[in-house]
Amino acid sequence: MTERAEEAWREFAAAVAEISIVPAEEIRRDSLLVDDLGLDSLALAELAMLAETEFGSDNLLEDLEGLDVPRLTAGLVFDSYLATAPRRV
């Protein structure tokens, strides 16, 4: 990862930690959102809203309807929706 991408990952992990049962430093790219990070439907919706308002990614909420959510990892969400999104804050 580039320095910018690493910084974005740390910010993402910190944001996820606020809605997860796991502290930011323990969130890995292969952490499963549901089984490892304990995100339920409400927390997933909050993650999608957070991705939108703070990270500038518009599609996660709608895509969660079709994705295999139990297999989603933090790294996959970050790479697909956040790594290249224009920051809004």
Place this chain on the structure above:
Amino acid sequence: MPSLHGRRVYLRAPIPDDYPDLYLRETSSDRSALGGLAGSTPPYEEWLRARSAGVLCQHIALTTAANTRLGLVTAFGADFANGHAHLAALSFAPERPRPMFLIGLGIFIDYVFGCWAFHKLYLDVVEPNYAQFASGAGQVFEVEGRLKDHHYLGGRRWDQIILAIHRSRWSEFSARWLGGERA
């Protein structure tokens, strides 16, 4: 009156074409296992009469992009003297996480608090369904009661959990949570 339209989810009142599907969902074995009619199959006309009793308002939640029906949200049992009412939420895909339906439920709660001066709304949840939004305890709602072994579903007993959504706490959460949807 609060808007029923978000950017990706909107609500509309049920129309006659919706009811046969709702009847089938509430009488199916899958639905019964998580709090529908618990196995009984009342005649359609009787079910239709009973389901409107005490209802204050109800809406179907749909996606804006494809008009995919996400679920049904209902407010009922309004007690205007004491300022509270009950909510029910029926997801049309209960077997999988459905964050967009929860956005629809959020729009509905905004609507109910905006139309009537309730100070809190109760949501009765069968124990296995609670796991879908347990993370909201303490920030979106309070767990105000638990009826032990209240339901017999799928061959075992389950608790009924009584949640309360307070107006003051909801407005704070809604601004943060639904802000992107209202933009």
